[in-house]
Amino acid sequence: MKHLYDYELGLKLKNKNAVKTTRNAEQGNGWTLVSTGKVTVDIECDSWNGFIDLFHHEGALKENNNYVFRGQASENWSLEPTLKRAMGNIDKQVELKVLETFKKYSLGRxxxxxxxxxxxxWWALGQHFGLSTPLLDWSYSPYIAAFFAFNSNQSDTENVVVWALSKKVNEKPCIEQLKEERHIQFLSPYLDENNRLINQRGLFVKTPDMMCISEWIELIKENGTIDLARILIPKSEKKFALDSLDKMNINAFTLFPDLSGSGMYANYVNNRELTT
Structure with a gap:
């Protein structure tokens, strides 16, 4: 029987640091992978170094291109867009009215x-400027996602979360049989008015009827590849993680190429100097 991580995320059996623990769990250097469903897993990292180890295997580097990543400061937060959180379940007419209102007040600006x-x-532009939208922000980089997970003061759990979502999820036979409008959409609308998206290696994910992604993923009935992974990292690692990411040139100054990024990075540098 193949190990869980022999399917995806590139954690191949040839990795001498990865050992089998139980039928439903795998373990590496500072992380443990546990199956939570047919195509879902939790990966518990003991530390920031465990997270680094997870993505620094040869196979993982190859498989990264098959996933997108999202950082969240709390384990309790769902994978729902801001429009769903703000208004609950709404029909398409209300959704369209929200967008038309934004267009109206964007005239001349x-x-x-x-x-x-x-x-x-239009939705992407609105997302950039604070509009509640049916889109959810993701990144092609797990490290940029980790920055957004740690760079928050809103965490109310012991761990922050980096989610990993397979870009091949629509290719599953049970999903291919659905109408296309029931598929997940991966959107990359690069606009001159949203230069942050490029610096953050960003994209948007849109689900049918703004379904929570972890609920939509339950439509997949086949065993096999990992389509959604929840990677947990102790929030106590915040300072170490942000300093490590800064050395990778992943910080507010590079991810927000405007004066707000300058201000955020100045705050970070000043706080770092005061605490060292």
Whole structure:
């Protein structure tokens, strides 16, 4: 029988630091992978170094391109977009009205001769400027996702979370049989008005009817690849993690290429100097 991590995330059996613990768990250097469903796992990292080890295997580096990542400061937060959190279950007409309202109040504020945008691009622009939208922010980089998980004062649990979602999830036979509008959408609308998206290696995920992703994933009935992983890292590692990420040039200054990024990074540098 293949190990759980022999399927995805690149944690191959050839890794001499990874050992089998039980039928439903795998363990590496500072992390433990436990199956939580047919295509879902929890990966518990003992420390920031455990998280680094998880993604620094040869196989993992190859498989990273098959996943997108999202950082959250609390284990209790669901994978729901802000519009769902703000208004609950709403129909398409209400969703459209939200967007039309944003368009109305954007008139004259996009500069001279602004480009025409399609619906997804409008939602992406609104997401950038604080509009509640049906989109959820993700990144192609697990380390950028980790930055957003740690760079928050809102954590109310012992761990922060980095989620990993397979980009191949729509290719599962049971999902392919569904109508396309029931698939998850991966959107990358790069706009001149949203330069943060490029620096953050960002993209958006949109689910049917704004379903929570962890609920949508339950539609998958086949065993096999890991399609959704919840990676837990102790929030007590915050200072060490942010300092480590800063050395990778992942910080507010690079991820927010505007004056707000300058201010946030200045705060970080000043606080670091005061505590060392």
């Amino acid at each position: 996009r500069g001279q001769n602004p480009p025409q945008l399609n619906t997804d691009e």
